[in-house]
Amino acid sequence: MTATVVTPSSPIATAAGRARDWLTNPKYGPVIVTAVLLVGMFVVGASRYRGFTNPQVIANLFIDNAYLIVLAVGMTFVILTGGIDLSVGAVLAMSTMIAASLLQAGWPPAIIIPLILVATSLLGLAVGLMIHYFQIQPFIATLAAMFLARGLCYVISKTTISITDPVFIALAQTRIPLAPRLSITPSVILAIGLVIVAVVVLHYSRLGRTVYAIGGSEASGVLMGLPVARTKVLVYVISGFCSGLAGVLYSFYTLSGYALTAIGTELDAIAAVVIGGTLLAGGYGFVLGSVLGVLVLGTIQTLITFDGNLTSWWTRIFIGALLLVFIVLQKVLTARRT
């Protein structure tokens, strides 16, 4: 040992210590890692493929994944309380089917869209009541909802129904220019609006604080006199509402309704939330992290499309591998802290 050992009070050491504190913090660490990874993937993409740095690539990321962002927002609320919602993909499909079939029957969109949102929120309410008052595990209750929603899709129609309504087509094809040769769709604005509302609700409202409290410890929440029952039911209503909204956005995106659409989307939503740094045990996580998670999944897809040599099933293997990396990372980060 020489005398030149850096004392803990030196600026470099404190900066490093602070960086380590941030990284090993279960609250911020995973989100920071995800953000770094997203930037890293863009650097790799930009260095390997021509045209990857085009701003429209980023805009397309939002356009193609607007519905997934909306789903992930709802899923974040549920997972923050320590629950899980397996029904979101099927409810999304059901919403597209309701939209397509009612449009075909000549109903006006101004009635259909609110109707879908109310219907899916009510389904969420039923699931929430089952979970809280009958103490059925979220996994099973939302699984039943998934079967119900997927079954109703088939009952509505086995074949694809295309959407020809002028309002839907207008919403699907409208491009909002941000800059020369850079545009987004109304869906993106809706999705971003929802994210902002969700952030405000989670961080600046009683509901949001109660959601985090339930995830931290439900029993403590009850003892503190927080409205645990109401909030626990409400997160499933929020998730149902988000699934319905995602379904509407998805029907703008595909302009059709199909019973088998979006199979496995619930796993994408869960993966996005986990990659975004939300702990599945509940209590830690951010909506913005989930948005980053969706963007990471979207970027994998974009990289594979740009590459052209990799087949589409590599996407699933990459997502699986990425999930693994993130979960192990979360584990290591949080373990070192305790």
Place this chain on the structure above:
Amino acid sequence: MNLNTVMAHRLFWPVVMLLVLLIINLLAFPGFFSIQVRDGHLFGSLIDILRNGSPTLMIAVGMTLVIATRGIDLSVGAICAISGAVACSIILGSSDPGSPATVAVAVGVSLLISLVLGVWNGFLVAVLGIQPIIATLILMTAGRGVAMLITEGQILTVNSPPFKAIGSGFFLGLPISVLIAAVIFVFALVLTRRTALGLMIEAVGINPEASRLAGVRARGLLITVYVFTAVCAAIAGLVLTSNQTAADANNTGLFIELDAILAVVIGGTSLAGGRYSLLGTLIGALVIQTLVTTVYTVGIPPIATMVFKAAVVTAVCLLQSPRTTELIESARRRQAHRRAKAVTA
């Protein structure tokens, strides 16, 4: 034994549900219970239920043990797809697809691969301490991609009589797949109930910390349980693939993890871990398969099957909920109270 103790038994509602479904079938189709002997094989609707339900049962047996340790395995469907894809590609790649030796090699290799996949799941859960639902989600997501790589994105159709026998052959008059399921079921039952293994599994599920202090080696136990489930899933995958005589990486065993978990839950094993009932799982698997058959015999359009399934699952879960028992109990007490009052007045 009075009615109350019978009703309080945790298999009461599942058995009632199974009987109700069977009676509905009998009413809709009077010959439902008849079993015929044709070419020395047993035929009939009940045999069909057993045969079609056997893959779900095989997986559900493994799943019961995983759930008893407070875990869950979502990757079984993907393991089904992988084992089917491996077996079919080996059989297709061999010079003599029809020989029993080729099929034995194919089966052996796919079981070995499932062993590795099971160790992988177990490693993530037991060694790295990742939540089971997420640990197995990784393989569930990536597994079908791997199966696609093995089949190169195509549906592999095989023409091999010994392989076809696994799924649709008969032995001693019974379908071979039913016999395989029975062997797995009895094996698990004897192994966990005639030795201390079952007790240790329950101990880990009820309180991992206390069981560790009591000297139960949870790590090896957890890995064993996940390996067992993976092997069960691979066998089920072989049966499914052999039934269709084709490996379809996208659709083999699709949603079978959900059916298996449902069978376990209907059978009264709590997802919170701890006490488990293999007999309950057997009944649960039969309920699910009978449900599907009922849809066909009663003439409900097959497209409504999933709605019907959702209704039955919800009903069984609500009936089994401790809250419902409480409500029934308090209603009965109130009634008894009223009757007592009427007598005294």
